[in-house]
Amino acid sequence: MATIQQTQTARPRQEATEAIRRAWTQELRAHGRRVTRQRLAVLSAIHRAPHSTADAIVASVREELPTITMQSVYVVLADLTNIDMLRKFEPPGTPALYETRTGDNHHHAFCIRCLRVEDVDCAVGEAPCLIPSEHHGMTFISADVLYRGICADCQQEIDREIVAQNTTLS
Amino acid sequence: MATIQQTQTARPRQEATEAIRRAWTQELRAHGRRVTRQRLAVLSAIHRAPHSTADAIVASVREELPTITMQSVYVVLADLTNIDMLRKFEPPGTPALYETRTGDNHHHAFCIRCLRVEDVDCAVGEAPCLIPSEHHGMTFISADVLYRGICADCQQEIDREIVAQNTTLS
């Protein structure tokens, strides 16, 4: 039976390699930030499980640093999001999700049943959604597309439920 | 001097005509809902000022029904959103916004400086964003595009500020 996993990617990422951790260290320094165990642990946790909530991130980080506080994690998340080392996005009706994949204009598919999130590369060509028809004189910085739907697993479960209902009713 | 208006459209809509109110009445009945003064007042308020927050909506409705409560408005908003008489959307970092324009797959442009929201019709052709390249077997229901940027007014103010700074510095 397919289990419902909340805000978890289908292909979970690996543990961050030493090379990646070195890159983070450099990027933190480049932005005038200090390289703390907390920050690296937060980045690692999100790298391991993209589209994580703040809650999930603390839980994950606490395996390594049991005393870290929720508030510290929020501070780190906000700061790293500001310097574009993290991307934050907020699907309707759920807490904010974070990912380490930044700067590539990718979008998100969101299952309204199990709340799973998948990355989706840009639909047509390069960055079509950045050129809307009427733009009211606005200068656009980004265009985030949120695809809402039912994922394959959930669709299967729904189908099974309908079959089950019909069997009992007839 | 251009004033900063929060979550307000450039071309504000008119008061709802009698015809529109009749249509709302019918649609409420069609969905098995009762036609109450509160519901019509909420719809009218949102029709008058699309992209309104719950706060703004209560304020507006209270001009007509001074005793309506925040909670009642929330109940109405949730119910009318469920039956697609309202569309709710949640730009990052601000409370949810509501509009009466539904079922036409339009998108939103959001000024990150003054939080103004504008409607944007679909970018390329009919509904391009509904056909992403990889869809992970998901069945899509909707694709919401959020354009983030700086609106014309804000850009002008920023430019003026830069000019002012340069003048004092040199």
Next chain:
DNA sequence: TAGTTATTATGAACAATTCACAATAAAAAG
């Protein structure tokens, strides 16, 4: 190795929204 200052921890506060239940009023039935 000590000093400086960003970062983290502590504790509380906050805003937006939702909940449980009682009072009210729209619609249906008589």
Next chain:
DNA sequence: CTTTTTATTGTGAATTGTTCATAATAACTA
């Protein structure tokens, strides 16, 4: 037109996700 039924609204409180103010800590600098 009146009564009955039940959705809808109002009352009051709770909850969730997040942010704030300030003290303690630890990374970097000299």
